[in-house]
Structure formats: C-alpha cells, structure tokens
Amino acid sequence: MDRVRPLEGKTAIVTGASQGIGRGIALCLGRAGAQVVVNYLDDSAAASSVVEEIERAGGAAVAIQADVTKRADAERLVARTVDAFGTIDILVNNAGTGLSKPFAEFTEADWDLLIEVDLKSVFLCCQAAGAVMRRQGSGAIINIASVAAKLALPYRTVYSTIKAGVMMFTASLATEWAPHHIRVNCIAPGTILTPLVEKNFATGSLEPDKVLDRTPLRRFGEPEEIGQAVxxxxxxxxxxxxxxxxxxxxxxxxxxxxxxxxxxxxxx
Amino acid sequence: MDDREKGFNLTAVRQSTVDEGFSPLPRVGNVLASGVLMMRAVIPPMKKQRSGSIINTASGVGIRPRPTLAAYCASKGGVIALSKAAATELGDDGIRVNALCPGMIDTEMTRRVIESHPDPEEALARMMLNYPLGRMGTVEEVAYAALFLASPESSYITGTAFPVDGGRTLH
Structure with missing residues (x-):
C-alpha cells in the first residue's frame, strides 16, 4: 500500500464539506489520492473553494449540492457521484449541527432538527451509498460523532443522546455489513478549531480555558487532524x-x- | 515454554477467577511492570524534546474479557488503564500514549494454539464466529495501526484503547 497516497483511485463522498471539519476531511482525502465529492447544503462558493484547493494540489473533486436530511437528495448525491467517478468507495457522514441549551427549554422543533441533521442524514446516506458498496462488495463508511457521545455534559442532553446514537448505529451496521466487506467506523472529535467553535467561543457558550483544562494535550484540534484519522x-x-x-x-x-x-x- | 516465558505469555495460562490456585499477581505484575519500566526509560528524552508517542500493546480482552483467561484479561485491562493514566500525565509535555488492542492475529503462537485442538479447522471456524469480518488479522494490519499511532497523522489522538480486531469487541 502506498503510504503517501493510500486512497489513489478511490472515490469519497464527504457530507457537509464546505467548511470546518468536513473541509479538513475533504482536503486530506484529496491529498491521499481520492476523488472527492464535496457535498454542501447552501454555500456553493465555500464548496467551490474546497474543490479548487484540492485541484490546486493535483487532486480531483466536484461539489454537489444536496440536503442530506432528504431521501431524494441523498439518492441524487449518490447517483451523481457514480456519474462523475463511476463508483463510491468511501462515505464520510460529517454533516451535522449542534445545539446547547437547558433541556427544559428544548422545543420539539429543536429535537426534530438535531435528529434529522445528525442522525437521519447518516441513515439516509448509508442506505443510498451502501446500495452501491454492497453491489461492488467493498466500502468504508466513517461517521463523525462527538466527544459528547461518550461523556455526559449539561445543556447537551439531546445532542449527546443523538451522537451516542451515531456510535451505536456505527457498531451495529458494522456487524451487519461485514459480510459485504463494508467497514463502518466512527470518529469522536473533541474541540476542533472550526468557524462554529470560534463562534461559540465568541458568544461565550464555550469557554476556551475550561476546554483546555480538560484536554491533556492542552491545545485544540485542527480540522485536518480529523481528516488524517479519516x-x-x-x-x-x-x-x-x-x-x-x-x-x-x-x-x-x-x-x-x-x-x-x-x-x-x-x-x- | 519455561516459567519465565509463561510469565509474559499469559494466553498460555488457562485459569479462571474461581480456581483455588489462581493468583494473578506475579503474572499481571510482570506485564504491567515491564510496561512501566519501558515507559520510564523513554519519557525523559521525550520530555526534553517535548514530543513522543508511546504505544502499549494490550488486547481486545482488556475491553471484552473472555472466560478461562482471567490473568490475561486482568493484565490487558491493566495495560489499557495504565496507558490512559500515563496519557493524562504526559499530555502537557506533548507525549501521546495509546493502547493497541489486537484481536486474534495470525501468528506462530496463534497457529500453535489452533493446532493444539483435536480438530483445528473446526476450532478456528468456531472462534471466527465472534469476528464480524470473519477472519484473523494479519501482523501487518496491527503494524499499520502502530505506524498510524506513531506518526503525526494521529497528532490529536491520546489515551485511546485502539482495537484492531475485525469487530470482535463489538458484540
């Protein structure tokens, strides 16, 4: 195996790849030799800049808009990926959102939003891309959960519950699709320096010093450190x-x- | 196998916690002590350079123990906890500590264990029922995980119990 470009010739979809962790993952996959589908919801300019950055480094990428909380969109994303690159070898379910507030104030709409974006999107994309992977008898799926999937934190009751769901979804589907030679794994990032986290620092909903006090390596992570693990x-x-x-x-x-x-x- | 080798090679020791003669102390102690001594030897230079990666080899049984290997399970669970404790102490110095947790890997030792069964083929098939990927791992697959944990590619990863086990510990 080529250690520098271990994904040469493979095709990867990264959901929510226009910014933050998803962007870091897309850049790392491109550098590793994969053809990358940069999925985005509404910021086409940001997605294009990720594509350009991959191409400048000599890689291949396309941006595809899709709302991965909708089955028709997830299926279109997969179909267009196969049109563009002929196959899907890697699916990274990165699209997600967070919401921290006292549980008593959580609305049903909040719950529905988190369930759809953080969990239903994983379900839909795995079914859509999994159909292709099962036909070809190989594939790798990587879901992005959170440190909150394993640790209890106040004001993140719903978020933690759903991310824990992503973890168990990963383990269960791994046992089910192992016979198809599809591996399913998950990454639980800590506090990674993204626009979202920097906004949370600015608004005070996350305190940088407190986070660092709880982090043995005493620094925040970079999006590309998640990308390297992917x-x-x-x-x-x-x-x-x-x-x-x-x-x-x-x-x-x-x-x-x-x-x-x-x-x-x-x-x- | 002499007693000294047995002290480290705990898979050879079939004992359950309820066996009268069962005493995990000497054997578990040996495994942990060797880990501690090795870490103690490399930590000073790593501290000086403010970077380093320590990889302790534990086992899937440290996460999901199994019957009749009580001392082995205890020692590997100990290696995992030891690695995590060291990771919390050394993170400030830029030193990462992780525990590799292989499942059944196709080595000479594993082959000897399989061959010792009356029907080796049947025994292996039965063991593989616990492995979603349905096969033993290769030495290279464990080495690749060690390479990843040793390299800057895992620069934000410390204190993990890192299974390379075909999914054995999932269920």
Whole structure:
C-alpha cells in the first residue's frame, strides 16, 4: 500500500464539506489520492473553494449540492457521484449541527432538527451509498460523532443522546455489513478549531480555558487532524478495523478533570 | 515454554477467577511492570524534546474479557488503564500514549494454539464466529495501526484503547 497516497483511485463522498471539519476531511482525502465529492447544503462558493484547493494540489473533486436530511437528495448525491467517478468507495457522514441549551427549554422543533441533521442524514446516506458498496462488495463508511457521545455534559442532553446514537448505529451496521466487506467506523472529535467553535467561543457558550483544562494535550484540534484519522480508517491500513469509535480529542475523553499539578496539590 | 516465558505469555495460562490456585499477581505484575519500566526509560528524552508517542500493546480482552483467561484479561485491562493514566500525565509535555488492542492475529503462537485442538479447522471456524469480518488479522494490519499511532497523522489522538480486531469487541 502506498503510504503517501493510500486512497489513489478511490472515490469519497464527504457530507457537509464546505467548511470546518468536513473541509479538513475533504482536503486530506484529496491529498491521499481520492476523488472527492464535496457535498454542501447552501454555500456553493465555500464548496467551490474546497474543490479548487484540492485541484490546486493535483487532486480531483466536484461539489454537489444536496440536503442530506432528504431521501431524494441523498439518492441524487449518490447517483451523481457514480456519474462523475463511476463508483463510491468511501462515505464520510460529517454533516451535522449542534445545539446547547437547558433541556427544559428544548422545543420539539429543536429535537426534530438535531435528529434529522445528525442522525437521519447518516441513515439516509448509508442506505443510498451502501446500495452501491454492497453491489461492488467493498466500502468504508466513517461517521463523525462527538466527544459528547461518550461523556455526559449539561445543556447537551439531546445532542449527546443523538451522537451516542451515531456510535451505536456505527457498531451495529458494522456487524451487519461485514459480510459485504463494508467497514463502518466512527470518529469522536473533541474541540476542533472550526468557524462554529470560534463562534461559540465568541458568544461565550464555550469557554476556551475550561476546554483546555480538560484536554491533556492542552491545545485544540485542527480540522485536518480529523481528516488524517479519516484517511487512516478509509485506507487498507485499517482493513481489520470495523465498528469502532476513535476518539480524536487530545485525550479529553480519558481525562479525570485535574491537571497533573492540581492532582498532586490536592492529594490527601 | 519455561516459567519465565509463561510469565509474559499469559494466553498460555488457562485459569479462571474461581480456581483455588489462581493468583494473578506475579503474572499481571510482570506485564504491567515491564510496561512501566519501558515507559520510564523513554519519557525523559521525550520530555526534553517535548514530543513522543508511546504505544502499549494490550488486547481486545482488556475491553471484552473472555472466560478461562482471567490473568490475561486482568493484565490487558491493566495495560489499557495504565496507558490512559500515563496519557493524562504526559499530555502537557506533548507525549501521546495509546493502547493497541489486537484481536486474534495470525501468528506462530496463534497457529500453535489452533493446532493444539483435536480438530483445528473446526476450532478456528468456531472462534471466527465472534469476528464480524470473519477472519484473523494479519501482523501487518496491527503494524499499520502502530505506524498510524506513531506518526503525526494521529497528532490529536491520546489515551485511546485502539482495537484492531475485525469487530470482535463489538458484540
């Protein structure tokens, strides 16, 4: 296997790839040799700039608009990918949204939005792309969950529940589609520096210092650090890995909450 | 296999927690002590350069234990917890610590275990029922995971228990 371009000749769809983590994933996949479908909802200019950046680096990419919470759109996304590149080898379910607020104030519309964007889109895209992968007898699916899928945090009751759903969806589908040689894995990012997170810092709904206090590596992640993990899981290097949720979180999810100095100081 | 080799090669020790003679201490202690000593040796230079990646080999049984291998399961669960504890202490110095958790890998040792069954082919088929991918892993597949964890490609990954097990620990 080529370690520099392990995905040469493969075709990948990344949902929600016009910005943030999705953009980082698309760039890494392009660099690894994959032909990349940059899916976006409404920002065609941002999606085009991701395509251009991949092409400038010598890769191949197209932008395809689709609202992946709609079955017809998900199916059109898959059909147009096959038209453009002839196959689908990799599906990255990245499109998603977050919402933090007191549970008592959560509306039914909030619930429906999160369920549709964070979970139903995964269901629809896996069925649509999975049909192609099952025919060809191979494929790799990577879902993006969150550190909140495994850790309980206040004001994220609904978000955490749904992301935990993505984790279990991953594991269950992995057992079901293993006989078709389709691997299904998940990544649980910690706090990654994206426009969304920077907005949350600005509005005060996320406090940078508090996050860093809980992160053993003491820094935020970069979108391309998620992209590199996606490349690994999508490649043949991970041919024996399926159903797993890989934490790419600087150690957040194993943290006891104390810095080593605090822990020493506060020892009985 | 002499006693010394047995001390490290815990798969050879078939014991359950309720066996009267069962004492996990010497064997589990050996595995953890060797991990601690090795880490202690490499941490100072890693701290000096403010970067490093430590990979401890645990096992899927540290996540999903199985019967009759109590000491082995305990030692591998210990390696996972040890790795996580070290990761929380060393993150500030830019040192990452992860635990590799292989499933059944096609090695000489595994082959010896399979061949020791009266009907090796049937035994292997039965073992593979627990593996969604339906096969043993290769040595290279474990090595690729180690390479990934050693490389800057995993620069934001620390403290994980990293299964390379064809899905064995899923169910």
């Amino acid at each position: 490349v690994f899981l999508a490649s043949d290097a991970a041919a024996y890995i399926t159903g797993q949720t890989l934490a790419v979180d600087g150690g957040w999810s194993i943290w006891g909450g104390w810095t080593p100095e605090q822990a020493l100081r506060e020892m009985p």
